[in-house]
Amino acid sequence: MIKRDLGGDHHDAIFRPSPADAGDCHQGGREPWLLVALPEIPSGKIYGESAKSDAEAAFAALQGEAFALPDHPENARIGAEISPWGPALAISYPAAPVDDLVAASLAASSAWAEAAIETRVGICLEILARLNRQSFLMAHATMHTTGQAFAMAFQAGGPHAQDRALEAVALAYAEMTRFAPRADWIKPQGKAAPLEIEKHWTILPRGISLAIGCNTFPTWNSYSGIFASLATGNTVIVKPHPAAILPLALTVRVAREVLAEAGLPADVILLAADRADAPLAKDLVTRPEVALIDYTGSNAFGDWVRANAGRAAVFTEEAGINTVTLAATEDFNAVCANLAFSLALYSGQMCTAPQNIYIPAEGIETDQGHKSFDEVAAGIRAAIEALLADPAQASGICGTIANPATLQRVAEARGLGKIIRDSAPLASGRSATPLLLAVNEDDRATYEQERFGPIAFLIRMRDADTAITKAADLARSKGAITAALYDTDEARISRAIRAFAGAGVNLSINLTGNIFVNQSAAFSDFHVTGANPAGNASLTDTAFVANRFHRVMWRRPISDRTAASGAN
Amino acid sequence: MIKRDLGGDHHDAIFRPSPADAGDCHQGGREPWLLVALPEIPSGKIYGESAKSDAEAAFAALQGEAFALPDHPENARIGAEISPWGPALAISYPAAPVDDLVAASLAASSAWAEAAIETRVGICLEILARLNRQSFLMAHATMHTTGQAFAMAFQAGGPHAQDRALEAVALAYAEMTRFAPRADWIKPQGKAAPLEIEKHWTILPRGISLAIGCNTFPTWNSYSGIFASLATGNTVIVKPHPAAILPLALTVRVAREVLAEAGLPADVILLAADRADAPLAKDLVTRPEVALIDYTGSNAFGDWVRANAGRAAVFTEEAGINTVTLAATEDFNAVCANLAFSLALYSGQMCTAPQNIYIPAEGIETDQGHKSFDEVAAGIRAAIEALLADPAQASGICGTIANPATLQRVAEARGLGKIIRDSAPLASGRSATPLLLAVNEDDRATYEQERFGPIAFLIRMRDADTAITKAADLARSKGAITAALYDTDEARISRAIRAFAGAGVNLSINLTGNIFVNQSAAFSDFHVTGANPAGNASLTDTAFVANRFHRVMWRRPISDRTAASGAN
Structure with a gap:
C-alpha cells in the first residue's frame, strides 16, 4: 500500500479515512471559510459500492x-x-x-x-x-x-x-x-422636507x-x-x-x-x-x-x-521554475524521501513540482553529520530508487507522460549536466522516471529556464544565502509557483521568508513526512500568488x-x- | 445666494450647514461603510477664520x-x-x-x-x-x-x-x-502524530x-x-x-x-x-x-x-454619452429647472453631464397638461435663461471652459441642428453657456457621438419606449456614466430600469429639487460601473x-x- 496521497498539489487532507476524521483548519481570526466538503478517498463506502x-x-x-x-x-x-x-x-x-x-x-x-x-x-x-x-x-x-x-x-x-x-x-x-x-440616502434641507433617495444595485455580469x-x-x-x-x-x-x-x-x-x-x-x-x-x-x-x-x-x-x-x-x-534550497537539516533521510516524492509525482508535470535544487558546494550540515554536495545528491537519488523500487508503486506515483514532446525534452536534457540519476520508462504507458542532473552555479542557461517534465537540476551554489537570493531572483524574473527551503538557521530562514515573499512565491519550510511542496489546498492557500510571471x-x-x-x-x-x- | 450646491458630481450632501447636520445614509444591511467625513462647506467656521x-x-x-x-x-x-x-x-x-x-x-x-x-x-x-x-x-x-x-x-x-x-x-x-x-492546518495521521502546519500570509504590492x-x-x-x-x-x-x-x-x-x-x-x-x-x-x-x-x-x-x-x-x-429620457412628469417646471442646472453646471464638462435629451415627437403628459416637443424644448430653454439671468450666479454655475478646443467644438456644433438656445460667453473667463439643439431621431451621426462641453441635443423620438431602448443601446455601444428618466408610467419605469441596468449605466429616476443626475456620492454610488465603454x-x-x-x-x-x- 502506498502510504502517501497521490493527489498531488490538489488537496488539503492526506489519506483522510473518513469525512468525520477530516483535517481541520484553525483560522487565525476573521472570516472562517468553508472547509473540505468533498471526500477525496476513492472508496465505495463513500461513493457507493457500485x-x-x-x-x-x-x-x-x-x-x-x-x-x-x-x-x-x-x-x-x-x-x-x-x-x-x-x-x-x-x-x-x-x-x-x-x-x-x-x-x-x-x-x-x-x-x-x-x-x-x-x-x-x-x-x-x-x-x-x-x-x-x-x-x-x-x-x-x-x-x-x-x-x-x-x-x-x-x-x-x-x-x-x-x-x-x-x-x-x-x-x-x-x-x-x-x-x-x-x-436610502436622507438629507435634511433645513425647513423644507428632507431629500430622500432610495438607491438599488443590481449585479451585472x-x-x-x-x-x-x-x-x-x-x-x-x-x-x-x-x-x-x-x-x-x-x-x-x-x-x-x-x-x-x-x-x-x-x-x-x-x-x-x-x-x-x-x-x-x-x-x-x-x-x-x-x-x-x-x-x-x-x-x-x-x-x-x-x-x-x-x-x-x-x-x-x-x-x-x-x-x-x-x-x-x-x-x-x-509557466515558472520552482526551486528547492537545501541549506541544512536535522532529518536528512526525511528530506531526501520528501524530495524524492515531489520529484517523482506525476513525473514532474505539475505546476508546483520543483525543478531546481540548490545545494551549497561545500555541502550541508545534517543529523548525520556533514554531507558533501555529492553525498546529498546520492541521498536524493537513493530515495528516488527506494520510492520507485516496486513497479506498481512507481507507476502509481509517476503515472505517464501526457505529451510526447516531454519525452523528447528528457532525452535532450541528458546532455545538460552530469547525470546523477537517469530517467527510464516504467512498465506501463508512455512513462519516464526523474532525470537528476548535477550542474554548477554558472550554468544558468541550463537551469534558469523551465524544462517541463521529470527533469531536475542539483545545482552547486557558492553558499546557502546565495542560493536563496538566486532562487528568489529566478522566481521574480521567470516565475515560480512554489519554493521550498530546508534549513536550521532561524536567521537565514527569516531572510528567506523575506526574499521569497518579495518575489511573490509561496514558500514551504522544512516539509517532511506526508506533506509536499507540490501540494496546495483549496480554501486557504491562494494557489499561485499572481505576483510573478507564473501567473x-x-x-x-x-x-x-x-x-x-x-x-x-x-x-x-x-x-x-x-x-x-x-x-x- | 445660490440655492444650490456647486460641487457637481462629487458629493453626497448638499448645503450641509454643519457636520452635525450632515446627511445620513441608511444601508439596507451588511457592511456599513464610513460616511461623510470631510465638510464640504467653504466656511471659516469649519476651516478656520483665516x-x-x-x-x-x-x-x-x-x-x-x-x-x-x-x-x-x-x-x-x-x-x-x-x-x-x-x-x-x-x-x-x-x-x-x-x-x-x-x-x-x-x-x-x-x-x-x-x-x-x-x-x-x-x-x-x-x-x-x-x-x-x-x-x-x-x-x-x-x-x-x-x-x-x-x-x-x-x-x-x-x-x-x-x-x-x-x-x-x-x-x-x-x-x-x-x-x-x-x-494552522492540522491533519490527524491515525496513530502517528498529526501533521500540523502553520501558514502565514504577507500582503505584497x-x-x-x-x-x-x-x-x-x-x-x-x-x-x-x-x-x-x-x-x-x-x-x-x-x-x-x-x-x-x-x-x-x-x-x-x-x-x-x-x-x-x-x-x-x-x-x-x-x-x-x-x-x-x-x-x-x-x-x-x-x-x-x-x-x-x-x-x-x-x-x-x-x-x-x-x-x-x-x-x-x-x-x-x-468618455461616454449621457442621456436623459423625458417620458412624462407630474412637475414640469421642476424637471426643466433640474435639467437646466445639470446642463449648465461647469458648462457640461463633467463626465456625468447629460448630452442627449430624448423627447417623444408627440410630446409628453405633464401636470400642466400635454406639452408638445417644442413646448418641452421651450421649457428647458426658459429654465436655463432663468438660472443664468444673474451674471454672478451664471458664472458661479458655469465656471469657464477648461480647454480652448471645447469653444471651437461649440462653434462648430451650431450647424448640427435647430438652435433652441444659443451658447454665449459670460462676463468672466473663457466661458460658454449651454447650446441647445433640436434634432431628429434619424440624425444619429449628429448625436450618437460625444461632443464634450456645453452642447446638448433635444432629440425628437418616435415614442418613450423607443427613447429608452436607444438610450440604453447607446450606453452599451459608446459608453455612459449616467442616465436619467422622467416618467409616471410604473411599467415603463420598470422596463427602463432593466434596459439601463443591462447597458451597465446608473439610472436616476424623476430627480427634481436639489439632487441632480450629474451628482454622485462617495461611499455608496460605485461611480462609473465599469460595465460599458465609459470606463x-x-x-x-x-x-x-x-x-x-x-x-x-x-x-x-x-x-x-x-x-x-x-x-x-
Missing part, C-alpha cells in the same frame, strides 16, 4: 462513440484523444464555428444574468454535487487524457477540482452579497467567459474560473486542450443537464472542442463579446492573450471573483415612488 | 515661482498652466526623465511595501487630513487649472476628492485584512502605480487610484495633465512631507510633470516596472493603454482595490519551529 464498477462500465461505453451533448451547437464532430496509458479513446465531440458558439452563448446570457444570485449559486452547487457523484468516471477520463495514475486522477480530477470550484462559488457569493442591495484548459489538469485548473464566472452570471465557453477534452466535456454535460432541469438555457455553458491543427483559442480570445478569459498555459501565449484580449479581464496560470491571478482570492461582475444602480426619490404607489 | 485669506496669500505666493518639492528627482523645470479665468500661473515644476522617476520609485518601494498595513493606512489618513486643511488653497489651484467656479473647485477639488480617497483607503484596508494573516490625471477634475478623478495604491503598498507616480499640474503637485508635496516625517522615503510618491508637446504617458505606461495604471481620458488613448500595458492592471474612466473600473468597489496587491504565503510544520525555538 461506483467503481459503474464508472468502469460508463467509461468503456464512452469510448469509440459520439459524445452526447443534447442541443449543443454542432456542425461537425472532432476528437483524437489517445491515452498516455495506451489506447486511443476514439470519442468524438460536437464542434461548431466560433460564430455559432458566441451566438448561442449570447442568446443564453439574459436569462442567466437575470437569475437571482441564489439561483445561480444553487445551480453551481447542484452541478458540483453531481460531478462529485461522478468522481470515479471523472477519474478514468482524467487518467486517460492527462496520463495521471488513477489515485491522482480521482483526486485532482474529481474532489480536489470540485473543492476549488466550491471555493470560487463561495467567494463569488460572498462578494456579490458584500454590499447592501438597497440604501461582464459577458462571455472563456476558459482555456490545459492537458495535465483539465478540470482542476479550469474549474475555479468556470464556476466563478457562472456564479457571477456570466455565460461560459469551455475550450479544452485537444488532448484532454473528455473531463471538461463531462463537466459541460452535467452543467447543461442541471441548467435545463432548472428551466434555464443549457447554452449558459458550451464546449469549444478543437483540433491541435485547427485551434480556436485565438478566434475566441479576440471576440469582443468575450469579456473574461481564464487561461492556463505557456507564458508566450499568455503574452499574446494579454495583448489581444481588448477589454476582457484575463486570469492566467503560466497573474490567484486561486482563489477576492480579485479572482470581484472583477467578474459589476454593480449597476438606479435611484429615485422615495416620495416619488410612494406617490406613484398611492396613485395605483 | 483659512480663506491664508489660501489667497498662499496661492498668490505660488504664482510666478518654482514649485518646491524637496528632494524630488529634477533635471529641468516645466510648467505652462494658464487659468481659464485669465492669468497665466507661471509656476514651474521639477521634471525628470522617466528612467530617473522609475529608479527613484523602485528605490522607495521596499520600505513602503514592508511597512505595516496600519502604518500605510495611517499615513494615507494623515495626508488626507492635511489636504483637507488645505482645501481653500486646493480650491484656488483647482479653479485656476480646471476653470471651475470657486464653489465647485473647493468641493470637487477638496473635500469631495478627499472623500473619494478616504473611501479607497477604507476599502483597501478592509480588503487587506479580510483574510486571516495566519492559519504589485509595483509602481501610475496615475494619469485629467484637466477637468485633476484630484477627484485621480485620488481613488493614488490612495488605493498607496494604502496597498505600491509606490505611485502621478502624471498630471499638463494644463492641471498644480492640484496634484500640491497633493504630492503634502504626501511627501508626511512620508518623510514618518521616516519613510518621500519618493514613495513622485510627480511626473510633462509638457503637452513632450508627453510622458506612453513612456510610463510601457515600463515593465509599472504594474498598475489609473487612467482618465479618451477612449482612443484608453485602448492604447490596454494594448500596451503588458502585465499592468489598468483602471480607466473614459472599466468603478470608484470604488472591491475590484478597484483587490487587484492592487497579492497575498504570499510561507508555511512550516509547527513542531519544526517549536523545536527550533526550544533549541535557541
Whole structure:
C-alpha cells in the first residue's frame, strides 16, 4: 500500500479515512471559510459500492462513440484523444464555428444574468454535487487524457477540482452579497422636507467567459474560473486542450443537464472542442463579446492573450521554475524521501513540482553529520530508487507522460549536466522516471529556464544565502509557483521568508513526512500568488471573483415612488 | 445666494450647514461603510477664520515661482498652466526623465511595501487630513487649472476628492485584512502524530502605480487610484495633465512631507510633470516596472493603454454619452429647472453631464397638461435663461471652459441642428453657456457621438419606449456614466430600469429639487460601473482595490519551529 496521497498539489487532507476524521483548519481570526466538503478517498463506502464498477462500465461505453451533448451547437464532430496509458479513446465531440458558439452563448446570457444570485449559486452547487457523484468516471477520463495514475486522477480530477470550484462559488457569493442591495440616502434641507433617495444595485455580469484548459489538469485548473464566472452570471465557453477534452466535456454535460432541469438555457455553458491543427483559442480570445478569459498555459501565449484580449479581464496560470534550497537539516533521510516524492509525482508535470535544487558546494550540515554536495545528491537519488523500487508503486506515483514532446525534452536534457540519476520508462504507458542532473552555479542557461517534465537540476551554489537570493531572483524574473527551503538557521530562514515573499512565491519550510511542496489546498492557500510571471491571478482570492461582475444602480426619490404607489 | 450646491458630481450632501447636520445614509444591511467625513462647506467656521485669506496669500505666493518639492528627482523645470479665468500661473515644476522617476520609485518601494498595513493606512489618513486643511488653497489651484467656479473647485477639488480617497483607503484596508494573516492546518495521521502546519500570509504590492490625471477634475478623478495604491503598498507616480499640474503637485508635496516625517522615503510618491508637446504617458505606461495604471481620458488613448500595458492592471474612466429620457412628469417646471442646472453646471464638462435629451415627437403628459416637443424644448430653454439671468450666479454655475478646443467644438456644433438656445460667453473667463439643439431621431451621426462641453441635443423620438431602448443601446455601444428618466408610467419605469441596468449605466429616476443626475456620492454610488465603454473600473468597489496587491504565503510544520525555538 502506498502510504502517501497521490493527489498531488490538489488537496488539503492526506489519506483522510473518513469525512468525520477530516483535517481541520484553525483560522487565525476573521472570516472562517468553508472547509473540505468533498471526500477525496476513492472508496465505495463513500461513493457507493457500485461506483467503481459503474464508472468502469460508463467509461468503456464512452469510448469509440459520439459524445452526447443534447442541443449543443454542432456542425461537425472532432476528437483524437489517445491515452498516455495506451489506447486511443476514439470519442468524438460536437464542434461548431466560433460564430455559432458566441451566438448561442449570447442568446443564453439574459436569462442567466437575470437569475437571482441564489439561483445561480444553487445551480453551481447542484452541478458540483453531481460531478462529485461522478468522481470515479471523472477519474478514468482524467487518467486517460492527462496520463495521471488513477489515485491522482480521482483526486485532482474529481474532489480536489470540485473543492476549488466550491471555493470560487463561495467567494463569488460572498462578494456579490458584500454590499447592501438597497440604501436610502436622507438629507435634511433645513425647513423644507428632507431629500430622500432610495438607491438599488443590481449585479451585472461582464459577458462571455472563456476558459482555456490545459492537458495535465483539465478540470482542476479550469474549474475555479468556470464556476466563478457562472456564479457571477456570466455565460461560459469551455475550450479544452485537444488532448484532454473528455473531463471538461463531462463537466459541460452535467452543467447543461442541471441548467435545463432548472428551466434555464443549457447554452449558459458550451464546449469549444478543437483540433491541435485547427485551434480556436485565438478566434475566441479576440471576440469582443468575450469579456473574461481564464487561461492556463505557456507564458508566450499568455503574452499574446494579454495583448489581444481588448477589454476582457484575463486570469492566467503560466509557466515558472520552482526551486528547492537545501541549506541544512536535522532529518536528512526525511528530506531526501520528501524530495524524492515531489520529484517523482506525476513525473514532474505539475505546476508546483520543483525543478531546481540548490545545494551549497561545500555541502550541508545534517543529523548525520556533514554531507558533501555529492553525498546529498546520492541521498536524493537513493530515495528516488527506494520510492520507485516496486513497479506498481512507481507507476502509481509517476503515472505517464501526457505529451510526447516531454519525452523528447528528457532525452535532450541528458546532455545538460552530469547525470546523477537517469530517467527510464516504467512498465506501463508512455512513462519516464526523474532525470537528476548535477550542474554548477554558472550554468544558468541550463537551469534558469523551465524544462517541463521529470527533469531536475542539483545545482552547486557558492553558499546557502546565495542560493536563496538566486532562487528568489529566478522566481521574480521567470516565475515560480512554489519554493521550498530546508534549513536550521532561524536567521537565514527569516531572510528567506523575506526574499521569497518579495518575489511573490509561496514558500514551504522544512516539509517532511506526508506533506509536499507540490501540494496546495483549496480554501486557504491562494494557489499561485499572481505576483510573478507564473501567473497573474490567484486561486482563489477576492480579485479572482470581484472583477467578474459589476454593480449597476438606479435611484429615485422615495416620495416619488410612494406617490406613484398611492396613485395605483 | 445660490440655492444650490456647486460641487457637481462629487458629493453626497448638499448645503450641509454643519457636520452635525450632515446627511445620513441608511444601508439596507451588511457592511456599513464610513460616511461623510470631510465638510464640504467653504466656511471659516469649519476651516478656520483665516483659512480663506491664508489660501489667497498662499496661492498668490505660488504664482510666478518654482514649485518646491524637496528632494524630488529634477533635471529641468516645466510648467505652462494658464487659468481659464485669465492669468497665466507661471509656476514651474521639477521634471525628470522617466528612467530617473522609475529608479527613484523602485528605490522607495521596499520600505513602503514592508511597512505595516496600519502604518500605510495611517499615513494615507494623515495626508488626507492635511489636504483637507488645505482645501481653500486646493480650491484656488483647482479653479485656476480646471476653470471651475470657486464653489465647485473647493468641493470637487477638496473635500469631495478627499472623500473619494478616504473611501479607497477604507476599502483597501478592509480588503487587506479580510483574510486571516495566519492559519494552522492540522491533519490527524491515525496513530502517528498529526501533521500540523502553520501558514502565514504577507500582503505584497504589485509595483509602481501610475496615475494619469485629467484637466477637468485633476484630484477627484485621480485620488481613488493614488490612495488605493498607496494604502496597498505600491509606490505611485502621478502624471498630471499638463494644463492641471498644480492640484496634484500640491497633493504630492503634502504626501511627501508626511512620508518623510514618518521616516519613510518621500519618493514613495513622485510627480511626473510633462509638457503637452513632450508627453510622458506612453513612456510610463510601457515600463515593465509599472504594474498598475489609473487612467482618465479618451477612449482612443484608453485602448492604447490596454494594448500596451503588458502585465499592468489598468483602471480607466473614459468618455461616454449621457442621456436623459423625458417620458412624462407630474412637475414640469421642476424637471426643466433640474435639467437646466445639470446642463449648465461647469458648462457640461463633467463626465456625468447629460448630452442627449430624448423627447417623444408627440410630446409628453405633464401636470400642466400635454406639452408638445417644442413646448418641452421651450421649457428647458426658459429654465436655463432663468438660472443664468444673474451674471454672478451664471458664472458661479458655469465656471469657464477648461480647454480652448471645447469653444471651437461649440462653434462648430451650431450647424448640427435647430438652435433652441444659443451658447454665449459670460462676463468672466473663457466661458460658454449651454447650446441647445433640436434634432431628429434619424440624425444619429449628429448625436450618437460625444461632443464634450456645453452642447446638448433635444432629440425628437418616435415614442418613450423607443427613447429608452436607444438610450440604453447607446450606453452599451459608446459608453455612459449616467442616465436619467422622467416618467409616471410604473411599467415603463420598470422596463427602463432593466434596459439601463443591462447597458451597465446608473439610472436616476424623476430627480427634481436639489439632487441632480450629474451628482454622485462617495461611499455608496460605485461611480462609473465599469460595465460599458465609459470606463472599466468603478470608484470604488472591491475590484478597484483587490487587484492592487497579492497575498504570499510561507508555511512550516509547527513542531519544526517549536523545536527550533526550544533549541535557541
